Amino acid sequence: MIRQFALPIWGSKMTQFITAVLTSLSSGAIYALMAIAIVLVWRSTRVINFAQAGQAVLTTYIGYTVIQRTGSFWIALVVAVLSGAVIGAVIDRFFMRPIFKRVKSGPIVMIAPVVATLGLLGIIQALIGFIWGITNQSIEAPVSTGGYKIMGTVIAFSNYNLLVLVFVAVAMLLLTLLFQKTNIGLALRASAYSPEIAKLSGIKVDSVRTLGWAIAGASGGLAGMLYIPGYFLYPNAMDLLLVLGFIAAVIGGLESLFGAVAGAMILGFAIIFSTTYISPKLFFPTAFIVLILVLLVKPSGLFAAKKSRGA
């Protein structure tokens, strides 16, 4: 698939710029996958779920096993997403709920789930290591990862990059529709912001919250299966992505999925451009600086509708 552009003959500087833009898009899309999952959990349960890194990698290992058996990436993708939903629901029902019951007031309300999800992350990763071993595995991408040829030069954008972007856009649209236009979505939002009032309205807050975790888990499953083919599969494979996804989500405001994707793109562009044009050592400092700059201007993130409602 060759797209025709009316471009002048490319020099080295132009190549560098175009490559930077394209790789920023790809990086941003990857961060967006995780940012979406984080925002989903936050919107439906007001918890930062660090175990997401473990859940997503676990579902990817499940997908890997499916590929070993069936040879099909797409079947594996479906299985990963479904198992992500199940695992997410199970974690909420049998793990987070007891914790919420015991912890009712004080700053510990915010912290206990964080620490609990950290502990859960460790357990999941240990289990993975035990079941599948700790050596690197890899998953083959389902479509070509070769770059497109434009006017004789191969650019750093492939069918696979396009696939990831498409999935991100579709996921964002579908989920936004779910939250904004459906009754279930309304219930999800209501249970998160005002559990007492939601209960009074007859919403089964606990079940709705579990649903929220299920959706987030499914999203994480999607993230893992799309992320891993470019990298390697091992128990800690998604730790870095979780951190960057979280930062992206915060930049975007934690309120909307559009914000999550936008935040991720901003982060991706910033990191790629600063490491390409200034110094490769600025990978992490760039993330921090972007985040700080955004929060200084808008303490609740770029696309937060209003000021924070007070957790």
Next chain:
Amino acid sequence: MKKADKVRKPITTRKRLFLFVLFGWLLLILGDRVGDLELYQGSFVATYALGITSVILLTGYSGQLSLGQSALMAVGAYAGALSIFNAGWHPVIGLIMSALVAGVFGLVLGLVAARLSGPYLAGTTLALAISLPTLANQFPILGAEEGIVFDVGLPPARFGEEFSQYKWFFWISALAALIMVFFIVNLLSSRYGRTFKAVRDNPVAAQLAGINVGRLKVNAFAISSGVAGLSGGLLVMLISGVSPSAFPLSLSFSLLGAAVVTGLYSLKGVILGGLVLVAIPEIADSLVSRIGGSESFTTVLPGFIVSALLILAVVFTPNGPGHLLKKHH
């Protein structure tokens, strides 16, 4: 209770001082009785206890969830190392610089953080934790991955031949930790310290009562960072040098976890928290070598045990084990 407290205050401080000195004396005597390994581990206990103190101050007492303690420890560590190695100052000055520089840094950070809440603060401190240590690669004076030597020197000759380097480490870290914790405990027991609790329990009421909540939070950040900085300085003393990898993100998580396990709302459990951080991996390791098993099993088991314990602690004692003993909150 309130009236009696006011009358008791001067006595309380003196009594506390006496207790701390007594405890310090006990530790030093103990130091003579144990081997180098225990002294080495004990130094880490003291260092971690200090780190946990900083977490409790910031999160337990002023309600700000920060994942960036490791970054603040790094600031203190580098400040100390630069003072001793590059500026040639005395190690004690070096450690003081660790606390001071980190405290100033925390002050600035606190000013920024005051406007942020909940996950936004968490995200910012998380980003700080992963990016600050990598700055060492950017500026050659910070020595990149090899880092800077942190050398507190040999024990003074007058202590004799038998006084090992590890005992010296233990003396320095235990004493530094004791002194710092003493200051903090005093601070928290004072009238000023009580405002912390007021803000944490009910910020709106506190504000109505005239307490400047914003300023308090910033101060808490600064003080907590100073404590963390000292802890960082002690940590790199123990490994004889500072480098970025001494302060990974997981250190922040470990301190937070230990703080939750031993009680986020009071300083009573910090020593226990330090012990937990040192002892649990050791116990996990020896358990693993006793059980044996396949290669994957033995490699993942220690991590599993640590995580499981963390979860158990959060589920069963989210407010710290002290609350299991007390009858009321």
Next chain:
Amino acid sequence: MIRNKSMKRATLASAIVATSAMVLSIVPAHANSTGVTATTIKLGVSTPLTGSAGLVYGKVPGAMRAYFDYINANGGVNGRKISLVIRDDKYLPTLAATQTTNLILKDKVFALVGALGTATHSKAYTAAALAKNNVPDLFINTGFSGFTNKAKYPTTFMVLPTYNMEAKVMAKVIKDNFPGQATFLIAQDDEFGADGVAGFTTAGHKFTASPTLYPQGTMTAARAEGALATLGAIPGKPVLVLFGTTDVTATILKAAEKLELTKKFTFLAGSVGADANTLLALGVKSTTVDGIVSASFMPDAKDLTDPYVKQFVDINTKYNKGITFDNYVLAGMNSAMLTVQALRAAGKNLTRAGLMSAIEAKGSTFASAGLVPLGYSATSRVGYNGYWVSQLNAKGEGKPYGGKLVIYTTDSGAGAVEVSNFVRPTMPKNGIPTNS
């Protein structure tokens, strides 16, 4: 609830807990315990078993232990059996420091063998006060030339050729085989990469552009694509020297595949990052691996015609069940074989100082799989001091570049790179050393 009283109670409680913990773990003082008894020798290693470095190097300590088990089953060393304590340091310098200290203080090992990593080991060496305690630090698994400095590391013996040496040999390869092509260097931004850069400088090689140095862990696919896209515009067939770990080499090669630049460059991959099997396992296409130039000082692990390799494969099957034999297992067993010879040479009256003098005196004659000479002497802590140039093929084998095995030796300084006609010592029967 009176704060003062409970404060007092808590302080005392903490004191009691701390005291009991320490009292309970007191061991009787071993004033001069050196890890040697009448029947055992205790050795220790701090190395990554988990984490991304563990994925690559995790097999090495197990391989060493397998070889020691083999020797133990065949009489041990002067009647003593060797035990190896393995501690995981996840390639983190801080953890390496504490684990090495634990090996000395807690496990009370006689000597360390095979410590891995430049930043990790340099930190561990100082933190654990190895010099002060005179603990032999044998056959370390890193090529940083700084470790040959006897003043700084008095008890350390290298085994890998230094990265400096490797760069000098690579410079010669470029000069001899790719004159006139543009050359570029992508290296890890730490002492490992810096050592390589220094080697190229000493050899008088100037790169077409200043080296791209990336901090460990930041060479992402995006970054690699960016770098290669820019370099792809250079005319001719540039030589791209990769001085990093295998996962990074894989990332860069895969970026080249994506941009269809695999045949645009000649890839010259440093030995640390060029293990063919690992590259293939990480998803690099065999057509990409085919043709990569590298350097090695050992025979290829797939070469069963080599007597050392065959013997080690045998030992691996019997004593290291479930582990596939590869270059890392080969390296581990090789170091273990050197260790056994060192222990034998030190004699029945085994002391730390004696062990080190034995290596200085006799180390250069030890039998090993290495195809280049060992450089131990009273003044030198250098192990292997050369390389032969290899070329990888699509099957994951490394064969001599140009078809004929040529051994180069050099030093970490300004010495020239020379061709050597070194012939390695014959392997002792059944791989069991009988030296003294």
